Amino acid sequence: MAGVVMMTAVAIAGFAIAIYAAWLFHDLPDGNEIVDYRPPTSTRVFAWDGTLIGEFAKERRVFIPYNRIPDRLGKAFLAAEDRNFFNHSGVDVGGLSRAMMKNVVNFVQGRRLEGGSTITQQVAKNVLLTNERTLGRKLKEFILARRLETSLSKEQILELYLNDIYLGYRSNGIGTAAYNYFGKSVDQLTLAEMAYLAALPKGPNQYHPTRYKERAIERRNWILGEMAKVGWVTPAEAEAAMKEDLVVQAAPQRAKYRDADFFVAEVESRAKNLFGDDIYSSGYYLKTTLDPKLQTAARIALMDGLELYDRRHGWRGAWGNIPLTEGWQDDAVQAENHLPERKRAPFERPDWQIAIVERASGAIRLAESTTNENRGQIRGADVAWTAGNLKAGDLVYVSRDATGTYHLHQVPAVNGALVAVDPWTGRVVAMVGGYSYSLSKFNRATQAKRQPGSAIKPFIYATALEADFTPASIVMDSPITFRGANGESWSPKNYSRTYYGPQTLRKGLELSRNAMTVRLADKVGMKTVAAKVVQYGAVDKMEPYLSNALGSTETTPYQLTAAYSAFVNGGRRIKPHLIEMVQDYQGKVIYRADQRNCPNACKRAFDGTESPRLTPDGQPVMDPIVAYQINSYLQGVVQRGTAVKAQVLGRPVGGKTGTTNEYRSAWFVGFTPDLVVGVFVGYDDNRSLGDSETGGSSALPIFVDFMMSANKNKPVKEFRKPKDAVFVSIRGHEEAFRPGTEPKPVERVPGEVDGPKPYNEVWRDGLTGQPADEVPVQKQPTEQPKKKKYVDEIEEEVLY
Incomplete structure (x- = not known):
């Protein structure tokens, strides 16, 4: 009877175990599933010259193929985790037995229990299972480890392990860990650094390089000793590595180059449109058009220019005020933390420091000091700038120059953008979308649509020249009024309210005459003008209203700058782009801009x-x-017109200023034979920049500063002239004509008397007087405009 009961119990137990096993393993993955598995990896973003400028990832991981993993780095992990990896078949029975014996001691002492898992088991757990600490999961791990050993080679398993393991510091895999901890690629790591990374799988927080540095070094040195024991390094090499200090980066960095944040964010948006969420997991290699040297120059020029504008408009006051008592430094930091983000010190100005004013005369104390002195004096010019509005307890930003003098700063309220494009290829070599990405992520280069004002005029004149006008044509610069069907009237006015009578197209564009431009657009026909300006790419859409000839249709700096490329490259509309090429993780090109x-x-x-x-x-x-005709006119804008400040560049350069009604937006788009650059300055709420804040005074200086850096040590180049053009001197300027449109010599009629003649006889191909389809024009004022004494007194144009 007892035997029957025992057999029944055994049968029941066996049946129960069978049911448990069936339940446990019913959803067990097939080891073959991992053959094509690849852990999610970061898309790395590079500049044109190979500089790493960003990463797109949900898990920061750079996949390193086995043949590129340094042998000693792999051996360091084997010494730490699984010395017999290449000898066992997935489960190391001896290692498991040793771990169980150690766990008896660990349990008694309250320490964390060891799993005794091989690298193969860890891959099975990390890739195919969960992290739950149960007997069932361990059994699954054993079975899957054996299956993996039959599906993959040892090298493939080790490759998966080293690329998938979490190593702390926001690092998944050895590639990212090497960069995050040490700022290096895996092939640049020292033996000591390799051993430290191998210490981390046991517990990244437990061996944190700064919080638990001694413990981390002790673990690292143990691994070095294990490597020496099995002959993977010599005792001398291990001993030398043990003497090295453990020095890591203060924090993980996406990329050391940080001047391209606006650019990288725009690239991310465009890459996502191309590839969707795959950019965060597929490990693409993404080569951009960015030139880091030009990008840094662009960022500095825009920040300096906006700060200079802001300084012209006065001191707005301290950003905080606290009592100067013991512990004021902590109070100052708290006060800054409560500021709106847009008013804090920008990340891009690392030399700015928090200071508190001791006396209205400019004596300050520094919240933190890199020198032994924590007191200083704001320079006199900056104290005068505040107009007596400094008082004790004021919190301000200062920076210390090489002479030890402290400069006073405030975060500009104004903003802007700068875009630089290669006119021949459309490569966007630099783009800054605002004063500071750390203060505002809004990209004004691509997202802010604003009226360009007179910066649109070159496209109006190009339309006229493609119609019936030539460089010899004459257009009246005089007051004019247009009346609508409902009786309303509109009178475009020149900025200076002066009018110069009949002028060539060159003078109209060089001096940015509003009345001439509107007359020209009206003669050509605004429907034709609007269609052509859209075709040129300056705007997306333009209504056929004459006011749009003066730049009242909105566009972006990115779009307008690219459209100006046609004046340099011979009339071709290029497609501006930021992404040059994309490769998948195997090196296959999956996208190319060209x-x-x-x-x-x-x-x-x-x-x-x-x-x-x-x-x-x-x-x-x-x-x-x-x-080329427009190119030549725009060179004249620099030589004689509203952009004479650009002459300091000392090379062929053209461009056009633009200012909108009430000085709300200021523009300058300029170019050399190799580069087109657009600058926009304006408030985000579109309020006025202030009287006389024109494109020539606000945007042009930023262009000049950038181009000084961009063209440093570069040879001077001339613009390409079209081969089939006919060149004729018109009023002292060499003008290019399309064959057959150049002026013909007028033969003298026998018996004709010399003397004054009407304009419409002297300038036979020009536009003078009253066109048949135009409403009556106001008479030209009898008072003649005063001659300018200096070229740089030419006043800026404004859209009316």
């Missing part, structure tokens, strides 16, 4: 013959001679 087809000759080996000729980038939208 869509031109190369003939078969591109694939042949060099044989000394001429290289294959590719068609230029972009779509022809403008006659090449017309493009």
Whole structure:
């Protein structure tokens, strides 16, 4: 009877175990599933020259193929985690037994129990299972480890492990850990640094490099000793590595280069449109168009220019005020933390310090000091700038120059953007979307639509030149009134309220005459003008209203700057782009911005013959001679017009200023033969910049500062002239004409008497008097405009 009961119990127990096993393993993954598994990896973003400028990832991980993993780095992890990895078949029975014996002691002493898992088991757990600490999970781990050993090679398993393991410091895998901890790639790590990374799988927080530095070094040195025991390094190498200090970066960094935050954010948005959420997990290599040197110059020029504008408009007061008592430093930090983000010291100005004013004369104390002195004196010019509005207890930002003098700063309320484009390829080599990305993520280069004012005029004149006008045409610069069907009237006015009578198109654009521009647009026809300006790419849409000829249709700095490229590259509309090429993790090109087809000759080996000729980038939208005509006019804007300050660059340069009604927006878009640069300055709420804050005074200086850096040590180049143009001197200027449109010599009629003649006889191809389709014009004032004494007194244009 007892035997029956025992057999029944055994049967029941066996049945129960069978049921448990069936339940436990019913959803057990097949080891073959991991053959094609690849852990989520970061998309890394690089500048044109290979500088790392950003990463896109949900888990920060850089995948390192096995053949690129340094042998000693792999051996360090084997010494720490699984010395017999290449000898066992997934489960190390001896290692498991040793771990169980140690756990008896660990349990008694209250320490964390060891799992005794091999690297294969850890891969099975990390990739296919959960982290639950149960007997069932451990059994699954054993079975899957054996399956993995039959599905993958040892090298593949180790590759997965080293790329998937979490190592703290926001690092998944050795590639990211090497960069986050030490700012290096894996092949640049020292033996000591490799051993430290191998110490981290046991517990990244437990061996934190600063909080538990001694413990971390002790674990690192133990691993070095284990490597020496098995002959993976020599005792001398291990001993030398043990003497090294453990020095890591203060915090993980996405990239050491931080001047391109606006650019990287825009790249992320565009990459997501191309590839969706795959950019956060597929490990793409993304090459951008950015030139880091130009980007840094652009960031500095824009920040300096906005600060200079802000300084012209006075001191707005301290950002806080607290009692100067013991512990005021903590109170100052708290006060800054409660400031709106846009008013805090920008990350991009690391030299700015918090200071408290002791006396109205400018004596200050520093919240933190890198020198032995914690007191200073604000320079006299800055004290005068505050107009007596400094008082004791004021919290301010200061910076110390090389002479030990302290400069006073305030965060500008104004903002702006700068875009630099290669006019031949459309590569955006620099883009800054605001004063500081740390204070505002809004990208004014691509997202802020504003009226461009007179910066749109070159496209109006280009439309006229593509119609029936030539550089010899004459247009009246005089008051004019347009009356609508309902009786309302509109009278565009020149900024200076002066009018110069009949003028060439060159003078109209160089001096930015509003009345001439509107007359020109009206003669050509605003429907034609609007269609052409859209075709040129300056705006997305333009209504056929004459006021739009003066720049009342909104556009972005990014779009307008790219459109100006046509004046440099011979009339081609290029597509501005930030992403040059994208490769997948295997190196296969999956996106390329350059869509031109190369003939078969591109694939042949060099044989000394001429290289294959590719068609230029972009779509022809403008006659090449017309493009050069506008280019020449815009060079005149710098030589004689509203942008004479740019002459300091000492090289061929053209451009156009723009200012809108009530001085709400200031623009300058300029170019050299290799670069087109657009600058916009304005408040985010579109309020006035202040009287006389024109494109020439607010935006142009930023352009000049940037171009001084961009062209440093570069040879002077001339603009390309169209080969088939006919060049004729008109009023002292060499002008390019399309063949057949150049002025013809007027033969003298026998018996004709010399003397004054009407304009419409002297300038036979010009526009004078009253066009048949135009309403009556106001008479020109009898008072003649005063001549300018200096070229730089030419006043800026404003849209009316």
